[in-house]
Amino acid sequence: MRIDVRAVKRLRESVDAAAVFGPIVQAIGASSADLSRVRVVCDWIQYKNNFREVVDHRPVLGAWPGRREDGGLEIAVDLRRCPDVDLATRVKEVLAEALADMPGGMSGGVPLAAERRTDGRADGRAAGSDGGPGGNRVTLEDWVPGRDSCVWRFNALYWQALSQWEKATGREYEQALPGGESDARNQEAVRELILELFKVWDDLDARQALPEELYIVELGVGNGNQARTWLDAFAELDVARGRDYYQRLHYLMGDYSPHVLERARKAVAHHGDRVNALVLDATRPAHTLGFLAGKAFLVYISNLYDNLPSDEVACIDGRMYQVEVRAYLPAAAARTIAQTYGLGPVSPGRGNPDRPPGDLGTVIDRLLRLGPELLSVSLPDRFPDTERAVAFWRDVWNGLRLQERYVPMAGLDLYEIAPSLSGEILRSVLEAAGDIRMHVNNGTLSSFADTLRLLHPYGRLQCHDLFLTDRRQYRTGFYGPGKYDGSVVNWVNGPLLQLIGNRRGFDVSFSPFKQRPSANVKTLTAQARD
């Protein structure tokens, strides 16, 4: 049996963390599991609101049906919350659930691969059924790759119905960020960036190679403060230099939330026609901004990449796995929510036409499709006003958890990170790292690769976000998913972004965030090389 402690810093700092191993080993040792195929993974999940149980199990599915040595079991532990539970009892319960889910798989020698269907697809318990013998999970979906989970529908709903969420919580979303505000108001850094831009333009102009239209793009505009700071500084510096670049400037703001975009527009209204706002799919900005291919001199992105759909992949004992997830509500939470809002008993079968309309799963699905306002209109007896529907939304979100399992990958080349981005690019990172589990940040990679296409040969992409800058960090910390208010957060796999950029002819570097050098937020800069 292997114990993998990722929270190495906490292990040294916390006596409580170190004390958990005895009960865990004892409980697992007392079980009938094949210990040679069990590993325990200990994280320290820093997000107070997250998708994990304190202790849970993750099957490692086998690749080849009939091979005894295939597959295994992972026991996942959140060291931070261990003192809150009777650990030995909890581990025994989880093991019992795991062994019941995998009949004979770990104790009687029946290969785990037998769980898989003959068509090669991993079998999954029907959504809506209770997981485990105790019936302690109400699942909301089938097993899916992380990016396809319904948690991203919740995330999208948060941005679409942000004003309603903010009204319910009484605070703007920026206040939910660590530090209480977004990161991009550093006057000095902004002026420095603009002056560098002026130098590039002066040089191009001297060579008669400066385009008439000068495009700047901002993706993920927040409340417009960044745009206002930037444009005000630009206008002032341009007047001082007398080159009249301001008259040629086009500042394009893009965001997937019309509400956020409208708020940002108001913040820069005094710049009139110099600014345009576009609702766009952040994962495919070129779909909307394709006309800018090769024309953007600066693309500015802040706090966007950590909020886009992501898969996770893992290398375990030299084999590549995709992490599949299944969203669920703990049965007790589901019962409480159903009672609170007068919903019918939880019944299995998401998408089942026979499921009653007042069923909890059906109503959650309706919430995600319609949003809280229309949910209230469509079920006025349960949700007499929008506020009540938002309260329901928040309760479900608070209770939401993710089950996980590892499914063997047939080949990295067959794994599509995003359209026209093959999983083959993961190989060098995965192969070099040994056993590792990491984010793919599919939405981010897609967005990044798409955005690079927009850059002028002398253009630059600058991005502030939560970046890992070394793949080894995945061995020593937890990087999501977590819950930020009503949204999902995953740190961004920086080495993978560097690789994507390099393969497209860009140097990609990371530096401390100038405004708060000690912050987790880092600054990514991408510029054409060679």
Add this chain to the structure above:
Amino acid sequence: MARKRQPVLPTTVVGSYSVPEWLERLKTDYYQRRISGQHLAEIHEIAIKAAIKDQERAGIDIVSDGELRRDNDVDYFLARIPGVLVPHHAKTYYFDYYEAEVTRPLPEDPEPSLGLADDFAFTRGQTDRPIKFSFTGPFSLSRRITDTGAYKDQADLVRAIARRLGAEARALVAAGAELLQIDEPFLAGYREDVELAVEAVNIVTDGVAATWALHVCYGNRYARPLWEGHYDFLFPAVQAAKVDQLVLEFARRGLDDLRLFRAYEWDRSLGLGVVDVKSAEVETPELIARRIRRALEYVPAERLVINPDCGLRHQPAEVARAKLRAMVAGTEQVRQELAAEARKASAPPDDRQRSATGAPAGQRA
């Protein structure tokens, strides 16, 4: 087997051909010492045979080896030029550039040492079609070398590389090469150096009995342009180049620069880029034909060669094949139009009248 006579508007490629993802992985494996050079050489030979077959099946008249042996357009040459130092031969990714330097003047040796004639000979053995063999020109190669005291004047490094490439060109011709192309992918970014680049081209081609093409584009590394602008910078300096053909990109950038060929009375051939190699969108034959017709307003058919804008290395194989097929089909449309016009022009007056009305002259009374 005797090679067939070239048709009007011959179709060809600029050089590189689609590099599949699996080949990129194997090339990278070589640069990280996970497979041997011997294995990689065998893999390259198989890939080259497939690339030639693809071109033949698409109907390309003048084919190439797809430059599939090369890690990129620079290092394949620099790593072989005596006197150019490459301190670190391992690469994280095969396509990355080396950091190369010269610390003393390159040795002057009239014997070839880059092995290009062997590369050509292999290709010659795989096809009966005419072959275009391309190599990167001295000016662009020099831009990737750091001179740490070898030459007082950077131009002397360019000239020294040109002499080395000249020796290779003579060996290529001795091996049977008839159409050679010099690529200058960086020149557009150094427009003030066109005269030097042309001087170096002339050193390469001096006394080498081949048909010479000079390819100047706006960059195709990672399927992105490195520069933007117009081809005005080439003229009039390029008229002094001892080459038979200019190969330029037009599909991506538009055909406006064709005016230069009339304005400067260019009297040699033009390799007309009609396929955008930076886009995966496959052109229709009709679009190709329109581009060619537009070019015919400036350059006569007998001096027009049809090719993509640049190499197809960054396009997936199925896209590359489809683009070549479209290029051949579009060219064929124009050939037929030209043939019809030629028949019409050479027909006796009565026949011309009949053809104009759709009925024999004697039946129209």
